[in-house]
Amino acid sequence: MNYTAEFGWHRSRIVPYQPITLDPAAKVFHYGQTVFEGLKAYKTADGRVQLFRPDANMKRMNRSNDRMSMPPIPTELALEAIKGLAKIDQDWIPDGEGNSLYIRPFVIATEALLGVQPSLEYQFIVIMSPVGAYYPEGINPVKIFVESHYVRAMVGGVGEAKTAGNYAAGLKAQDAAKDQGYTQVLWLDGAEHKYIEEVGSMNVFFKIDGTVYTPALNGSILDGITRNSVIRLLKHWNVPVVERVLSIEEIYEAGKNGKLEESFGTGTAAVISPVGELNWRGEKLIINGGKTGQLSEKIYNDLTGIQYGKLEDPFGWMIEVH
Ligand code: PMP
Secondary structure, eight states: OEEETTTEEEOOOOOOSOOOOOOTTBHHHHHOOEEEOOEEEEEOTTSOEEEESHHHHHHHHHHHHHHTTOOOOOHHHHHHHHHHHHHHHGGGSOSSTTOEEEEEEEEEEOOBOOSSSOOSEEEEEEEEEEEOOSOTTSOOOEEEEEOSSOOSOOTTTTTTSOOHHHHHTTHHHHHHHHHTTOSEEEEEOTTTSOBEEEETTBEEEEEETTEEEEEOOOSSSOOOHHHHHHHHHHHHTTOOEEEEOOBHHHHHHHHHTTOEEEEEEEETTTEEEEEEEEEETTEEEEOGGGSOOHHHHHHHHHHHHHHTTSSOOTTOOEEEOO
16 A cells, blocks of 8 residues: 555555565665564464454554654554455464464655655555464573663654664674573663663563562553553453563562562563573573463463464454454
């Protein structure tokens, strides 16, 4: 679908997967005006195909668009595109739990003009790919490197937008962490390197003395849809959950006092990733003996249960593809 200042969003179409042609002066290449989303379609045992909270993704996409000076896309129009394509592609989802169809909607600035002003032309594209189980051998803890040098985002910057540059900014730290045997980076705040923000592509939670804590949204953290869903599930179960500023020091302190019961990341790709180990400035903190915690396991089972249609969906999260 295309956007011009004159016609707004127009020319919706579904075409076979193919390369696209862009002018070398297209603004996306030079000034980074681009936004994306990530969501999944799941197939139930009785063959229904359903999307997990696509409306939440589209609302977030429009918040990102706004931050990047890009035009909003009417939610209904974007959902129609996603549902229409998912319907065509649904046969690509292999049967069996863990398999899904990953959906990547994105917007790029296509106006061919060098000059730092918002583009007057855009393209909205949706691509999809089947993905296999994230945990083919069962849910497994990850080891995370706490980054003390590089910064992903600053309050007042574009950290809360799902825009490409945020991810490019993290690659160097991610590579260095991988070289040391860590799969992910935990980002701290950009001003003081003290407060926990999020993991590369996940939000993060800590269970301390029976209460679940997660960093409050502060403008530099992505408002994760899995994060929001987990908070709602916990409240539904009457598990105390607190969103507030969290320092890395207090997490280490709780770990040393034996009060840190478990930790997990949340995101569309893995749903729940238990955290087995943190490494902050060379000091390792093993969490829950490096094993998956009971709460992580329960949230994982319940959320995936809702997604695969095995459990009731009390929140009306699943949207069927007709
Ligand atoms: N933070 C970042 C930076 C991410 O890229 C993602 C993945 N979209 C998340 C958090 C988790 O968000 P969600 O639960 O919506 O996938």
